[in-house]
Structures are given as C-alpha cells and as structure tokens.
Amino acid sequence: MNHRQDEVELLRLKNIYKSFGEVKVLRDIDFHVGKNEIVGLVGDNGAGKSTLIKIITGVHLPTAGDIYYKGERITIHSVKRSRELGIETVYQERALADQQSMWRNLFAGREVVDALGFLKVKEEMAQTERLLREQMGYTSEAVTVESDVKYLSGGEKQGIAISRALFFNADLIILDEPTTGLSLSETQKVLDMVTTIKRMGKSAIFISHNIYYVYPVVDRFVILDRGKIAGDILKKDITQEDLVSRMLHLAKTGTLT
C-alpha cells in the first residue's frame, strides 16, 4: 500500500479468513472502502455478506488477516470499539426502539447528561427538532420529537437511524438490507438518504440482493460468492443489465465471465 492510497482509503481488509469450526465462511477476502465512497456489497444468501459485516462491526474476530482503518492497522474486538472508530450499522428491525420517542431514540446510548447523569431533555429535544426539520426535511407537524417511533413507516425509521449515524459523525455507515419489506416509495426515501451520506462526504457499505435498488446510488460493486470476492467493479464500467446478467451467470456457473 503506498502513501497515496492511505489518503483515499477509509477501510481495508487484507487476506481475511473466517471459519466457524470446520466451516470456512470467508476465504482470502480483500475488501476496501474509499473515503466518500458508497460500496454495494451484493451476493446470494450464504455468500458471507453478513459474516464480513460482522467482522467490520466487531461482532466476530477474523480467523486470519489484517484490518486497516484510516491507514492504521487495528483490531475491532467489540461493537463498542467499531462505534468509537466511527462505524455505524443500520439494520432494518434493530434500528430503533418502537415505544420510545424520537428524541430518546436519537440519543440512545449517547445521552446528553449533567454530572449526575440526568438527561438534558431540552437540549436533546432541540437537537432532534433541528435534525428532523433541517437534515431530514420533515415539515409535517404530525411528526414531532415527542412522537413514538412506532407511528413512523419503515422507511422513515431507516431515515432516522441513518440521520442518527450522520449526526454522531459516523465515517462509515453500514446499511444491512435496509430496504427489505419496504414499499417502492419507502425504498426511495432510504435511497435518498444514501445519497445524503454521499453528499455529506461520508462512506457507506450498502448490502442488498436487489441490484435494481443498489445500482443508482453506489459507486462500486463488490460481489461476494461462496465466501470469496467474485468481482470488484466500478459502476462506470458496467451497466445495470450487464451486472444482472453476470450475477445470474455467476449463480449458475460460479464464475463471473
């Protein structure tokens, strides 16, 4: 790795292997995310996508291999550690706590408190209000900082979870199947949020098995197949149709071309 690469790279995984007992889930993975780059991580069920993500977020340690973050070699041994590094994950159903208000959700685990641990409720509410109106563009008066999250649609919840990550200055946001179970218009909201991530100069890994959703918003595709990287293609080098047909080919034959 030369110096210039350090400047543009946020995360690099080198020769990552992961086995669970006898089962080799990931083999010789080389994967990187650039600064201000949106990477689409695609592949069939069981390709190893979620294992790869769990290594990046500190849920699992790799069996072998190195991880570099902002040019430094690191180990991510816990979820807490990955968050400290600025890596945030947005899962569909784990994003928010339904029965809690918007402001409580925004500051979950990162409450603004005084010396005795009491919440600065006014400050938290004011910041949530600002985030809702300015960053997320909510104008409706039906949605307030005091509303319980359960009244929001799936796409709105994802939006809040992504905004929360941006609000706390995450550098890398991992979107794990964020559009599963969402309607078309809801999906569009989530995709708009991904564009916001890009505009704010942050990076993201967008995991999905629906290429049609991923294609418009990502910069590069990484295709995972049976625990190996089967392809690493810049979007500008491939059309959507071509990508789909190559994925189908891959599923049938095990090779991309």
Add this chain to the structure above:
Amino acid sequence: MKKRDYRLMLKGLKLEISIFIVFIIVYGVFLIGNPRVFTNYDIYYSFMSTIPFTGILALAMTFVVILGEIDLSFPSVLAFCGWIFGTVFVISKNIWLAALCCFSTGIAAGFLNSLLIVKIGIPSIVATIGTQFFFRGLVNVVAQGNGIALVDAKTTIFYNLCVGRIGDEVPAQAVWFLVLGIGFWLLLKRHKFGSHVLFVGDNKDSARMMGINNDMIKTVVFVLMGVITAFVSILSNLEVTYFYPNQGQGYLLTTLAAVFIGGTSVFGGMGSMFGTFIGALIIGSLEAGIIALGMSGFWIQLIYGAIIMVSVTIYAVMQPKKG
C-alpha cells in the same frame, strides 16, 4: 401552535390521565357511599401507614416490568431480610448495624436473581419462582416459625426516621413513599439509567447496537429491587415492632396489580411511575373502602379483579397494536 402543544402533551399523558380518572371514580364512590368515614382524617392516616409497603415495592417492580421481566421472589426475600434485621438487632442492640446487614442481604438476593436470569439465562418468571421458594424456605429453617420482638427499637432515631409519626399525624413511611415516588419518576423519565431501562425493555438488539450494556442494566434493576425489598422489610417490621416469619405473603399480587393497573406494559419498554403510585393508592384503599361502604369482606377480591380488568382493558384499547 401553543394549543397544539397542549394537546400533544395530553396525548403523551393519556395513560396517567386514565389511571387518575379511575382513582377519582373509586374515591368518588367511597365519598358518596360513606361520607362520614371518607371526610375524616383517620381513614387517610390509616392508608398512609399501610399503603407505602406495597407502594414502595411496586415502584421498584415497575423497573423490573419495564425490562419485560418479573420478580416473584420479593415477598420471601422481604421475610428473610426482616429476619436478618431482627436477629442482628436483638444480638447487637445496634439498629444501624441491623439495617446495614438487612440491606446487604437484599443486595445479595438481587445478585442471586440476576445471576440466574442474566448470567445463566433462566427466564425471570422461572428463576424467581425458584428463589421465592428458596428464601421462604430459608426463613422457615432459620426462624423455626418464631417471631422476633423489636419493641426496643422504638426508642431509636432510626425508628422515627422510618415509621415515626411526623407531628403525631403523618406516618414517616408515607413521606418515604412520596419521596421515592418522585425519585423513581425522575430516575425513569429524566435519567440516563431510566432511558437505558426503557431501551433494553423495548428492543434489546437495538439497545445493544447503541452501546447499552443489557446485562448490566438488568443486574442493576434486580439489585435495586433487592435493596428496596430490604428497605420495605425494615419499614414493615418497625411498623409493628415485630418480625413474623410469614411476612410478605399477600404482597405479591397486590404489588403486581398496582404496577399493572398503573399502565406499565408486561411486554416491556414502557411504564409509568405515576401510574404505579396511583395504582398502589387504589389497590391499598379498596379493602377499607369496601368495608366502609357497608359491603361484606367477601366482595373485596371480586372488586379488585373488576378494577384490574377494567384498567388493563383501557390500556390495551389505547395502545395501538404493533404492525
């Protein structure tokens, strides 16, 4: 805009408002049914000396229920803490030492519960059935069915702090109930700890992802339940200046009823200290109220049941189902 805010605030407080309406109705019926008794201070004096025991337990239980857990062991823990308190006091003649030992016992019992529930992973309803029998059995073994007289405690400052009569009119335990009620409300709604309890009870995966230590929160809540149980055992022992080994029996369902008619959800993630407080007042005054209305004591449980059914139905209807 101001009007809107006001409406929103009311919407956020609908649980609290409905339990308060139930409270008003119950006391309205009492007042109309027997104005002589219910316009007299004596009945309220009596309520203030008896309700705080289950009331304070219900406040701590509210945290447990918000976590989506339950503690069935506290009545027996209460008895064992009481035995420790009485025994240490009789031997050492030092009531502060007795209280210290009593609190330590409550903390240890809380840790035992959380060891089983959090570390070993036994569902709390099962684990605390076990500890419930265990501590009751322990009391039976150590006390051999004998009570302990605590009359000597009456002359201590500690006694007056716990269950003294302020200005000869207000039982100190009522003040404790009120102070702890406000304290627990603050802890739940305005403190980081309460926020974390709500999150863990609501969505433990989301809480974990946001860096909240689920196990730690659960442990603290069960230990807090132990501490409060020890405190109530001191209060109830001092109130009658006597330890009796079947102490605590009869507290279980009334405490849980106070929590549930107060609007705290058995599914976890939401609850109200104000609701629990009012719930304890309702549950604690029904018995005397029913008698004062001239009905026979046989009616008591039936009316308990009816009030519980009505209030939980109100909450179930008010809470839109997830979907």
